[in-house]
Amino acid sequence: MRKWILIAVITAALITLLDAEENKAEIQKGIKMPYMAFPMKKGEGMYSTKGKCNMCHSWGYILNQGAQSKAFWRKKVIKMIDIFQAPIKNEDINEVVEYLYKNYGNGKEN
Amino acid sequence: MLRRDFFKQAALIAGSAAVGSTTADADTTTHPVDNRKVADIAFPQKRPLITYSDRPPLLETPREVFTNPITPNDLFFVRWHMPMIPTYINPHYFSIKIDGEVEKPVKITVDSLKHDFEPVEITSVLQCGGNGRSAFHPTPGGIQWGSGAMGCAKWKGVRLNDVLAKAGLKKNASWIKFHGLEKPVYTKTDGFVRALELEKLHDKIIIAYEMNGEALPYLNGFPVRLILPGFYSDSWVKMLSNITVTDTKPKLHFMDHAYRVPDNECECETSDNLVPKTKPIEEMNVNSLIGYPTSGIQVKQGAKLIIRGVAFDGGHGIAKVEISTDGGTSWQEATLDDGTQGSYAYRSFRHTLMPKQAGTLSIMTRATNTKGETQPFAEDVKWNHGGYKYNGIDEVTVEVVS
Numbered sequence: 001m002r003k004w005i006l007i008a009v010i011t012a013a014l015i016t017l018l019d020a021e022e023n024k025a026e027i028q029k030g031i032k033m034p035y036m037a038f039p040m041k042k043g044e045g046m047y048s049t050k051g052k053c054n055m056c057h058s059w060g061y062i063l064n065q066g067a068q069s070k071a072f073w074r075k076k077v078i079k080m081i082d083i084f085q086a087p088i089k090n091e092d093i094n095e096v097v098e099y100l101y102k103n104y105g106n107g108k109e110n
Numbered sequence: 111m112l113r114r115d116f117f118k119q120a121a122l123i124a125g126s127a128a129v130g131s132t133t134a135d136a137d138t139t140t141h142p143v144d145n146r147k148v149a150d151i152a153f154p155q156k157r158p159l160i161t162y163s164d165r166p167p168l169l170e171t172p173r174e175v176f177t178n179p180i181t182p183n184d185l186f187f188v189r190w191h192m193p194m195i196p197t198y199i200n201p202h203y204f205s206i207k208i209d210g211e212v213e214k215p216v217k218i219t220v221d222s223l224k225h226d227f228e229p230v231e232i233t234s235v236l237q238c239g240g241n242g243r244s245a246f247h248p249t250p251g252g253i254q255w256g257s258g259a260m261g262c263a264k265w266k267g268v269r270l271n272d273v274l275a276k277a278g279l280k281k282n283a284s285w286i287k288f289h290g291l292e293k294p295v296y297t298k299t300d301g302f303v304r305a306l307e308l309e310k311l312h313d314k315i316i317i318a319y320e321m322n323g324e325a326l327p328y329l330n331g332f333p334v335r336l337i338l339p340g341f342y343s344d345s346w347v348k349m350l351s352n353i354t355v356t357d358t359k360p361k362l363h364f365m366d367h368a369y370r371v372p373d374n375e376c377e378c379e380t381s382d383n384l385v386p387k388t389k390p391i392e393e394m395n396v397n398s399l400i401g402y403p404t405s406g407i408q409v410k411q412g413a414k415l416i417i418r419g420v421a422f423d424g425g426h427g428i429a430k431v432e433i434s435t436d437g438g439t440s441w442q443e444a445t446l447d448d449g450t451q452g453s454y455a456y457r458s459f460r461h462t463l464m465p466k467q468a469g470t471l472s473i474m475t476r477a478t479n480t481k482g483e484t485q486p487f488a489e490d491v492k493w494n495h496g497g498y499k500y501n502g503i504d505e506v507t508v509e510v511v512s
Contacts, residue, residue, distance in 0.1 A: 030198025031154035031328045036164035056295045060163035066249035085296040
């Protein structure tokens with residue numbers, strides 16, 4: 001019985017030593033990533049666009065690209081499908097591009 | 111002219127929910143967007159920073175931090191490519207796997223890095239290739255960073271060459287691929303993988319396990335990341351878990367399509383005539399930033415105003431930093447720190463002014479490196495489609511009150 005208590009105490013001491021070595025609670029326990037809201041502009045196609053893009057990344061990643069042309073947004077959407085496997089069907093591309101251009105466009109087609 | 115810039119900037123700040131310009135038709139360059147506010151929410155191991163995205167985290171350091179030649183870990187900028195980043199790594203089980211064209215594939219633990227290799231330290235700037243991108247018009251794709259997608263830290267780790275020697279390179283080895291633990295949502299998607307040509311390796315490239323005397327913050331690549339002094343941060347792979355040696359140049363999205371500039375002398379092009387041949391951004395150009403004062407603050411007429419900031423380049427070293435208060439007509443040399451942190455580190459500078467007249471005062475800085483390369487005026491920086499390598503002369507505008 002006493003032997004087990006001793007082992008438990010030594011184990012606890014060793015763990016404490018390891019903790020001290022790392023010197024950071026976050027490293028021992030990991031981190032918790034916060035959620036930040038990046039509100040989308042309301043408009044036709046918002047919900048469908050949200051579902052498709054937010055699978056992989058925040059809305060901030062999109063709105064912080066700056067105001068862009070329709071051709072830019074189309075190229076981006078296609079890149080997301082081709083390179084990053086975004087779950088956007090061919091027949092839905094136009095809806096996403098229109099929403100992006102209408103709400104985050106610079107008024108230029110190209 | 112200056113006044114116009116000031117108001118243009120103010121308008122951009124006011125409309126900063128959707129950043130970028132819609133006005134300029136021709137390719138032009140201004141100053142990057144300044145004075146964006148930090149977020150309400152702090153990310154783990156960080157103070158609140160300018161936040162462009164939470165998934166993946168994209169965090170920018172505010173200007174006032176750049177009075178210090180070392181950027182504290184909790185203020186250091188963050189940029190990830192993939193949305194899935196481990197939030198817990200047990201450093202006692204983590205290892206770097208080295209395979210491919212090697213004599214003996216090996217796994218090296220963090221403990222082994224710390225105990226079986228010669229430790230080396232280097233103070234080096236880490237800067238995103240797109241730092242200052244918001245200066246370019248028409249707006250290039252990519253995050254519209256202000257000037258704070260950069261920092262400087264003292265990195266401690268081991269030489270990449272020493273680690274590779276442990277596995278032993280085969281004769282046909284020619285490229286080294288680096289892969290970290292960040293992951294795409296879909297397993298078929300290529301991860302964020304970077305590669306270096308074997309002949310470009312040198313002994314200052316290290317695998318770091320310490321940043322400013324502490325373990326790296328998770329968001330800066332805990333437990334280990336690659337350090338390439340003098341190069342933009344795209345190859346500084348975080349949470350480095352795999353090193354694969356290949357005999358040919360690997361095909362990689364993040365090497366072949368991203369982080370590239372026109373392969374010509376000026377590394378420039380126009381939006382209606384893109385240059386087809388491109389090259390990797392690689393070595394950082396000469397740059398400087400004012401940390402104090404920041405734009406919009408009030409200072410007292412006739413009172414000492416100490417301008418402070420940092421300057422750096424790709425490792426040739428800073429020769430001088432100059433200050434102008436007349437829009438760039440005349441320049442006075444600032445005082446540099448002793449430079450003991452080495453040529454890859456920030457060189458901090460200071461310069462004392464005594465503003466004589468009440469009203470708006472513009473303060474500009476221009477750094478020159480030991481090769482004689484210097485910064486162009488913001489409007490003279492040439493456009494490129496990725497918005498990379500911005501290094502225009504910095505400017506802040508303060509109000510002198512009587």
